Amino acid sequence: MRAATYHDRKDIRVEDVERNAVEDGQVRIDIDSCGICGSDLHEYTAGPIFVPGDEPHPVSQETAPIRMGHEFSGTISEVGGSVTGLEVGDAVAINPILYCGECRQCKEGNYHICDSIGFVGLSGGGGGFAESVVLDAEHAVPLGDDVPIEYGALVEPLSVALHAVRRSGLRAGDAVAVFGAGPIGLAVIQCARAAGAGSIFVSEPRDARRERAADCGATELIDPTSTDAIEHITSNTDGGVDVSFEVAGVEASFNAAVESTAPSGRTTIVSIWEEEVSTHPNNLVLGERTVTGTLAYLGGPRSDEEYGMVIDMLADGRLDPEPFITDRIGLEEIVDDGFERLIDPESDHVKILVKPNE
Ligand SMILES: [Zn+2]
Ligand SMILES: [Zn+2]
Structure with missing residues (x-):
């Protein structure tokens, strides 16, 4: 074969x-x-x-x-x-x-x-x-009868995103920022929306990806090549978002993800990194911010494993891989x-x- x-x-x-x-x-x-x-x-x-x-x-x-x-x-x-x-x-x-x-x-x-x-x-x-x-x-x-077989190929990346959102501690109504709108970033936006996020800011330099981010539920689109994302987010929220996600894998977005959260905010790092980044630890200390890593997912069918959850959410339309x-x-x-x-x-x-x- x-x-x-x-x-x-x-x-x-x-x-x-x-x-x-x-x-x-x-x-x-x-x-x-x-x-x-x-x-x-x-x-x-x-x-x-x-x-x-x-x-x-x-x-x-x-x-x-x-x-x-x-x-x-x-x-x-x-x-x-x-x-x-x-x-x-x-x-x-x-x-x-x-x-x-x-x-x-x-x-x-x-x-x-x-x-x-x-x-x-x-x-x-x-x-x-x-x-x-x-x-x-x-x-x-x-997959059951309600999920098109083709969408089964998206269960893996959607589970990465759902695991990240569950690790982030996001609560209904929270303001969210997502840095990077590639496939996992878009999936994070959909999962954050499904989890009840309030406003969802997305920072992404490519026009086509920002448009897809809007299709996935982003409420505020930022082009970081022309707008200061931290300044834009902190001035359009009560001093920053509650939860941010880093899905771009570059130093600028790592620091922007941390600095765009309000004091006591939480940042979840989803990217896998090729390089070290430099950051100022006072951004965490002053304001008691938290940074968490997330990897993969639990891949079983049960309702307490991300694969089981994603398949249910695809079946009832809360997640939509089409964009x-x-x-x-x-x-x-x-x-x-x-x-x-x-x-x-x-x-x-x-x-x-x-x-x-x-
Ligand atoms: Zn993969
Ligand atoms: Zn082992």
């Missing part, structure tokens, strides 16, 4: 790979849609980062070349022995998290911050840019029409879905 494999920086190939057999406890999933994510782009331009280069990943035991794609949905086409609760024909979203099961966080149920965390499609273990994938059954989360999806392409076009277009600074694309079986 055909699959996109990561060999090295700027070397992603669509090639013939082996179709793995389904073993006890596993399922085969025929892929419907797989989103190209910011982390995929980092691997393409600056990797290998999450992709294991020389050392095998401790859970998957694989090194590059690995199959890519971690934001995907599909249909169960084969069910191995001893699998319960999944049947051929079920539409599923994939929870890609790989974890050790033995470290302290895993034992406490927080496998999303496992010492050995990895992701299917980045750390080995198969990937969604392929005709099909074989995974342990626990990675397949049923994020800017194109749908075939597998063979993934490099030229996918990766290359998304890294182009002039491009207006947000989320491109790859359809390996169309």
Whole structure:
């Protein structure tokens, strides 16, 4: 079958790979849609980062070349022995998290911050840019009848955003600021709106992304290249927002996210960073501000896990992935029409879905 494999920086190939057999406890999933994510782009331009280069990943035991794609949905086409609760024909979203099961966080149920965390499609273990994938059954989360299968590919990034909003302590009516309106920033805006945010300020330099932010529920759009975001936010609120989110990954937005909160405000850092930033700790001390990190999500189906919540919120329309999806392409076009277009600074694309079986 055909699959996109990561060999090295700027070397992603669509090639013939082996179709793995389904073993006890596993399922085969025929892929419907797989989103190209910011982390995929980092691997393409600056990797290998999450992709294991020389050392095998401790859970998957694989090194590059690995199959890519971690934001995907599909249909169960084969069910191995001893699998319960999944049947051929079920539409599923994939929870890609790989974890050790033995470290302290895993034992406490927080496998999303496992010492050995990895992701299917980045750390080995198969990937969604392929005709099909074989995974342990626990990675397949049923979408039910009310969520279009294509939207299943957005459950992963939406869960990142929902986890961030739940970590932020946002309360109904709070004023919110979001720095960066890429796919995760847009998802944070939707989740903040669903959580009952009052005003939602969004700072984003690209015009097309600010427009999409408005479609997602932003109430105030700021172009930081022409407006001082901190000054604008503090003078249009009671001295700052209650909660801010940093989703751009640059020093200026880190500091602006902190300084745009009112005293006792809370900032949640969602970005993964390539560089150190410099900041003045007095911005935290004077005003007793808090900065929190957030990573990934709980990827199970239960109503106390983000995947379960996001699927419910997609089913009843509280979340709507349509504003994020800017194109749908075939597998063979993934490099030229996918990766290359998304890294182009002039491009207006947000989320491109790859359809390996169309
Ligand atoms: Zn991702
Ligand atoms: Zn662990």
